[in-house]
Amino acid sequence: MHDLLLIALYAFLGAAGAGLLGALAVRLLRHRSVAVSLTVVAAVAVTAMLAGTLAVAWAMFLSPHDLTVVTTVVAMAAVVSLATALLLGRWVVARSNELTRAARSFGDGGSFAAPDGEATAELAELGRELAATSARLAESRERERALDASRRELVAWISHDLRTPLAGLRAMSEALEDGMVEDPERYHRQIRTEVERLNSMVGDLFELSRIHAGALCLSPSRMSVYDLVGDALAGADPLARELGVRLVGDRVEAVPVEVDGKEMTRVLGNLLVNAIRRTPADGTVAVAAQRQADDTVVLSVTDGCGGIPEEDLPRVFDTGWRGNHARTPTLPLGAPPGPPGPGGLPLGGPPPAGAGLGLAIVRGIVEAHAGRAGVRNVEGGCRFEVTLPAAGR
Structure with missing residues (x-):
C-alpha cells in the first residue's frame, strides 16, 4: 500500500x-x-x-x-x-x-445565410442567432427606408400645402392694399379661414412630432365609450350638416375604458371629419362601439367613400397619405366651391382637406393607449376601427 x-x-x-x-x-x-x-x-x-x-x-x-x-x-x-x-x-x-x-453580408446590407454542412452545437447556435439578427436588421432597414420615404414625402407635401394658402393670403392682402376689392369683409373672412387652416396644420405637425418623439403625455381616466362617441358626434355635427352627410351613432355600448379623454376625442374627431369629407352628400357616416370577447372594445367609423384600393390599405395611416397622388388639397366631396378671388382662388365654402396628418395622429394616439388602428373595405365605403383595452368592471 x-x-x-x-x-x-x-x-x-x-x-x-x-x-x-x-x-x-x-x-x-x-x-x-x-x-x-x-x-x-x-x-x-x-x-x-x-x-x-x-x-x-x-x-x-x-x-x-x-x-x-x-x-x-x-x-x-x-x-x-x-x-x-x-x-x-x-x-x-x-x-x-x-x-x-x-x-460580412451584414456590413454589405445583405441577408445572412448560414453556411451548409455540419457544425458543433455552439457554432450551429451562433449561426442561428446570426440569421435571426440578420432578419431583424433587414426589417429595421426596411422600416428606416419606409420612414425616410415618408419623411421626404411629408416635407414635399407640407411645403406645397403651405405655399398654397400663403399665396392666397398674399394675393388677397395685395388686393386689399390696392383697394381693388368690392367686398373687403369677404376677403377678411377668407384670410381668417386660411390663417386658421395654417394654424391647424402647424398644430398637427407639432402633435405628430410629439408622438414620434415619444413625448405624448397621457392622463388616462375611467370613462364610458358612450360619452366619448357623444362628444365626438357633437363636434362633427356642424360639418356634417354643412356637407349634407347624416351621422348615425345608434350602436354604441356604454363600455368603460381607461383613456385620455382629450386625446381619444381627437382620435374620434379626426376619423369622423375624414369620413364626412370623403362621403358624398346625402350619404351616411355610422359610428359604433362594441365590447369583444377578448375584453377589448372596438370603435368603428363607417363612411360612404366607395372604398380604398387594396394596394393603398397598408398606407392609410402613413404620414402624409391622402388617398390620391395630388399634392394640392381638394374641396371635400359634395362641397360647392366659392366664387373666384384673386389669382383664381375660391372665396367662401368649406376649407380644403388637410395635409394627410390626421390618420397618422390617430394611429400614434391609439398605439400610445396600447391599442391598434385598422381599416377595411365594406360595401359602399370603408370602416376605420380602433381597438382599445376595456377597463375592468
Whole structure:
C-alpha cells in the first residue's frame, strides 16, 4: 500500500508539472487559432502521462523494459492525439471562417445565410442567432427606408400645402392694399379661414412630432365609450350638416375604458371629419362601439367613400397619405366651391382637406393607449376601427 501511494504521488507531481506548463502555453497562445489551442490541450494530456511515467521510473518503480514499453505506448498515443487534435482544430477553424465570411453580408446590407454542412452545437447556435439578427436588421432597414420615404414625402407635401394658402393670403392682402376689392369683409373672412387652416396644420405637425418623439403625455381616466362617441358626434355635427352627410351613432355600448379623454376625442374627431369629407352628400357616416370577447372594445367609423384600393390599405395611416397622388388639397366631396378671388382662388365654402396628418395622429394616439388602428373595405365605403383595452368592471 505504501508503494502504491508513492507511485500515485510521483505520477501526480509529474503530471501536475506538465499541466502547469500546458496551462501557461494555452494562456500565451490564447489569441491564436482554436486549432493551436486544441493541439496544446492534446499535447498537455499526452505530456502529463509521459511526465508521470518518467517520474515513477526515476523513482525506480519501473524496470527499464517496462519503461520502454510504456514510453512507446505513450508516444504512439501522442502521435494519434496530436493528429486528431489538428484535424478537429482545422475543421472548427474552417467552419468559423465560413461563418465569418457569411457574417460580412451584414456590413454589405445583405441577408445572412448560414453556411451548409455540419457544425458543433455552439457554432450551429451562433449561426442561428446570426440569421435571426440578420432578419431583424433587414426589417429595421426596411422600416428606416419606409420612414425616410415618408419623411421626404411629408416635407414635399407640407411645403406645397403651405405655399398654397400663403399665396392666397398674399394675393388677397395685395388686393386689399390696392383697394381693388368690392367686398373687403369677404376677403377678411377668407384670410381668417386660411390663417386658421395654417394654424391647424402647424398644430398637427407639432402633435405628430410629439408622438414620434415619444413625448405624448397621457392622463388616462375611467370613462364610458358612450360619452366619448357623444362628444365626438357633437363636434362633427356642424360639418356634417354643412356637407349634407347624416351621422348615425345608434350602436354604441356604454363600455368603460381607461383613456385620455382629450386625446381619444381627437382620435374620434379626426376619423369622423375624414369620413364626412370623403362621403358624398346625402350619404351616411355610422359610428359604433362594441365590447369583444377578448375584453377589448372596438370603435368603428363607417363612411360612404366607395372604398380604398387594396394596394393603398397598408398606407392609410402613413404620414402624409391622402388617398390620391395630388399634392394640392381638394374641396371635400359634395362641397360647392366659392366664387373666384384673386389669382383664381375660391372665396367662401368649406376649407380644403388637410395635409394627410390626421390618420397618422390617430394611429400614434391609439398605439400610445396600447391599442391598434385598422381599416377595411365594406360595401359602399370603408370602416376605420380602433381597438382599445376595456377597463375592468
